[in-house]
Amino acid sequence: MDKKQLGQEIGATSYPGRGIVVGKTPDGKKAAIAYFIMGRSENSRNRVFVTEGEGIRTEAFDPKKLEDPSLIIYAPVRVRGTDTIVTNGDQTDTIYDLMAQGKTFEESLRTRQFEPDGPNFTPRISACLHFADKFNYEISILKSNRGDASCCNRYTFSYDTPITGEGHFIHTYMQDGNPLPSFEGEPTLVEIPTNDLDEFTELVWNSLNEDNKVSLFTRFIDIETGAKETKIVNKNQ
Secondary structure (H helix, E strand, O other): OOOEOHHHHHOOOOOOOOEEEEEEOOOOOEEEEEEEEEOOOHHHHOEEEEEEOOEEEEEEOOHHHOOOOOOOOOOOEEEEOOEEEEEOOOHHHHHHHHHHOOOOHHHHHOOOOOOOOOOOOOOEEEEEEEOOOOOEEEEEEEEEEOOEEEEEEEEEEEEOOOOOOEEEEEEOEOOOOOOOOEOOOOOEEEEOOOOOHHHHHHHHHHHOOOOOEEEEEEEEEEOOOOOEEEEEEEOOO
């Protein structure tokens, strides 16, 4: 697989939907995370990220305009011990709770499937970063079988030895469309081009389509100490 430039890959389509980037900084010292949301409807665009504990949650920017909160209000990022969970829906809580019971990341997601928003059937994308013994991460996607709601296809990708200066990018949709076409293939191999969180945040945010981007969360985690640096950018301020 050819390594892609992160900014170009994020900006390759006007509507990648929601996206997760996980990787390792060029100096090899930190894990890098980005999670973004986009929106085409007023309800989807009426959101911001806010801090909640060691993670974040989505919140209505204007509560008066909030319509159906079921698929847009959730906690995308939660921290459980030495694990950091990042997802595009309330499966964050499923992973958190079932891992606390001794289930693995993959086992936890067997209890879930794609979102019930036909005809799109938005994939559930998830990642979990582990720091207990050594830094490694997993990425999952749960998607319908080419739009067939009777079948859920489940894929989990494990990266046991992340490479310095590299990461993986997964997003919900291949491009804009009606219905929206689900992501296909393995998470895209991308460069993590900087050791500076501000630069990383600006690169991701500025690469997203201006009309459709809504919010961005980024975090660097020191692999040795666990120290965290976090940024949140909201289009609605």
